[in-house]
Amino acid sequence: MSSIMAAKVRQKRIAELIARGKRLDGRELNDYRGIQVESGLIERAEGSARVRLGKTEVLVGVKIEAGEPFPDTPNEGVLTVNAELVPLASPTFEPGPPDENSVELARVVDRGIRESKAIVLEELCVEPGKKVFVVFVDVYVLNHDGNLIDASALAALAALMNTKMFNYEVKEGEIKIKSGYKPLPTRNYPIAVTFAKIADKLIVDPWLDEEQVMDTRLTLAVEKDGKICAMQKGGYGYFTAQQILEASKIAQQKAAELRKLVVKE
Amino acid sequence: MSQKKHEKLIDENDVRIDGRKLNEMRPVKIEVGILGNADGSAYIEQGKNKILAAVYGPREIHPKHQALPDRAALRCRYHMAPFSVQERKSPAPSRREQELSKVIRESLEPSIFTEYYPRTAIDLFIEVLQADGGTRCAGITVASLALADAGIPMRDLVSACAAGKVGGRLVMDLNDMEDKEGEADMPLAYMPNLNAITLLQMDGMLTGEEFEQVVNMAIEGCKQINQLQKEALKTKYVAAKEAETEKEEEVEEEAAE
Numbered sequence: 362m363s364s365i366m367a368a369k370v371r372q373k374r375i376a377e378l379i380a381r382g383k384r385l386d387g388r389e390l391n392d393y394r395g396i397q398v399e400s401g402l403i404e405r406a407e408g409s410a411r412v413r414l415g416k417t418e419v420l421v422g423v424k425i426e427a428g429e430p431f432p433d434t435p436n437e438g439v440l441t442v443n444a445e446l447v448p449l450a451s452p453t454f455e456p457g458p459p460d461e462n463s464v465e466l467a468r469v470v471d472r473g474i475r476e477s478k479a480i481v482l483e484e485l486c487v488e489p490g491k492k493v494f495v496v497f498v499d500v501y502v503l504n505h506d507g508n509l510i511d512a513s514a515l516a517a518l519a520a521l522m523n524t525k526m527f528n529y530e531v532k533e534g535e536i537k538i539k540s541g542y543k544p545l546p547t548r549n550y551p552i553a554v555t556f557a558k559i560a561d562k563l564i565v566d567p568w569l570d571e572e573q574v575m576d577t578r579l580t581l582a583v584e585k586d587g588k589i590c591a592m593q594k595g596g597y598g599y600f601t602a603q604q605i606l607e608a609s610k611i612a613q614q615k616a617a618e619l620r621k622l623v624v625k626e
Numbered sequence: 627m628s629q630k631k632h633e634k635l636i637d638e639n640d641v642r643i644d645g646r647k648l649n650e651m652r653p654v655k656i657e658v659g660i661l662g663n664a665d666g667s668a669y670i671e672q673g674k675n676k677i678l679a680a681v682y683g684p685r686e687i688h689p690k691h692q693a694l695p696d697r698a699a700l701r702c703r704y705h706m707a708p709f710s711v712q713e714r715k716s717p718a719p720s721r722r723e724q725e726l727s728k729v730i731r732e733s734l735e736p737s738i739f740t741e742y743y744p745r746t747a748i749d750l751f752i753e754v755l756q757a758d759g760g761t762r763c764a765g766i767t768v769a770s771l772a773l774a775d776a777g778i779p780m781r782d783l784v785s786a787c788a789a790g791k792v793g794g795r796l797v798m799d800l801n802d803m804e805d806k807e808g809e810a811d812m813p814l815a816y817m818p819n820l821n822a823i824t825l826l827q828m829d830g831m832l833t834g835e836e837f838e839q840v841v842n843m844a845i846e847g848c849k850q851i852n853q854l855q856k857e858a859l860k861t862k863y864v865a866a867k868e869a870e871t872e873k874e875e876e877v878e879e880e881a882a883e
Binding site: 477579587590601606609613 | 722735736817825827829830831837838841
């Protein structure tokens with residue numbers, strides 16, 4: 362019981378501080394936690410990356426396999442994003458089929474990549490209507506300390522940038538893998554920026570304790586030219602139109618900063 | 627199979643593929659209180675969308691561990707009928723339906739005084755009978771009416787409408803083809819009296835300036851939907867009241883005889 366009381370006091374403190382423009386961990390309202398990106402950790406995967414966002418830790422692996430195209434896009438490869446909230450990452454995660462939180466996480470990450478047309482899927486077509494390559498992006502959450510969306514989206518982008526596409530030739534309708542690799546064809550670099558609303562203020566990159574206090578959450582994905590390419594509100598609670606426009610401007614700024622961690626130009 | 631790509635989604639006179647103007651909503655028909663068993667229900671047709679919503683509760687919650695000590699648990703299922711789309715959809719809930727069930731629940735919860743009914747469940751079922759783009763918005767609109775019809779105390783009605791970018795122009799209330807072939811779609815739910823946005827999603831590509839205009843256009847659409855919702859509620863209660871007065875008159879007549 363005392364720990365519950367302690368948690369309540371802490372939550373109250375977080376909200377009170379934010380109302381005065383401060384945060385419990387000393388960050389400014391628009392600051393991210395420290396971010397570390399490491400690429401190419403899993404040799405068996407075509408691409409991989411681990412992102413540490415404060416204590417949140419996400420590993421993304423990319424696998425590429427031959428498969429069938431969707432009937433409405435016969436000339437394009439397929440992108441599939443899946444997220445696993447494995448029980449080792451948090452006392453609140455349980456084994457079992459993906460729940461709605463992991464489905465939402467996967468779909469928000471997917472939306473940013475898909476809508477910004479980050480992967481040149483046309484180049485992954487082997488035989489129109491019959492055979493294409495499928496890019497499997499698997500998000501594996503290793504430690505949950507809040508803002509899984511931004512960490513996962515960043516790790517997914519880093520993993521795609523790290524992905525090596527094997528050389529191949531087609532013989533009698535069969536794909537034969539040849540030696541050598543080239544980079545996965547990409548053309549855009551979407552970055553997700555997530556806000557929490559606490560005490561009627563917007564903060565960037567909420568950590569777990571802040572997520573437990575927040576009224577609601579908003580994620581915007583911003584592509585390389587600063588256009589907004591995906592958005593998702595999550596959680597109960599609401600925003601005003603003014604808050605959303607404010608968030609869109611901050612997101613454009615933050616996305617440009619975060620992108621530099623992954624895309625070297 | 628997939629439909630043929632249309633050359634032009636919007637012609638040179640700013641007329642859309644279904645004959646609408648840029649900021650024009652599809653025809654909307656709403657009925658409240660149409661199912662016998664449910665505590666509240668409503669039906670909406672928005673263009674070719676046909677959607678039913680039903681509410682049960684507040685009622686005892688099963689399984690018990692889902693009970694919340696300080697408020698009612700709102701549970702929501704958005705589901706599409708297998709025959710609601712061109713190619714048969716498996717009746718098993720897809721990932722899309724799971725996500726929509728979550729965001730719809732979160733868009734409606736802020737409107738309900740759930741704290742009045744701790745440890746109970748309010749169950750909301752949305753069945754899409756025919757889909758033509760914008761089903762999550764129409765689903766929220768009709769679900770909010772079903773909640774009101776169930777007599778559940780609410781802060782405001784939730785009204786939903788999408789806006790987006792199609793053929794280079796900004797438009798209100800995208801239909802299925804505009805959604806699939808257009809550049810951007812932003813579904814938004816709004817409580818007009820509280821100026822509160824409770825659902826917000828987007829896919830597609832918008833500049834900062836377009837983004838602002840689309841948000842405002844979607845809110846404008848929500849305000850129009852809100853009027854229609856209020857009319858539909860009134861229609862039901864006027865009809866109920868008339869039936870009641872008729873009954874009373876009959877009783878009086880009998881008494882006079």
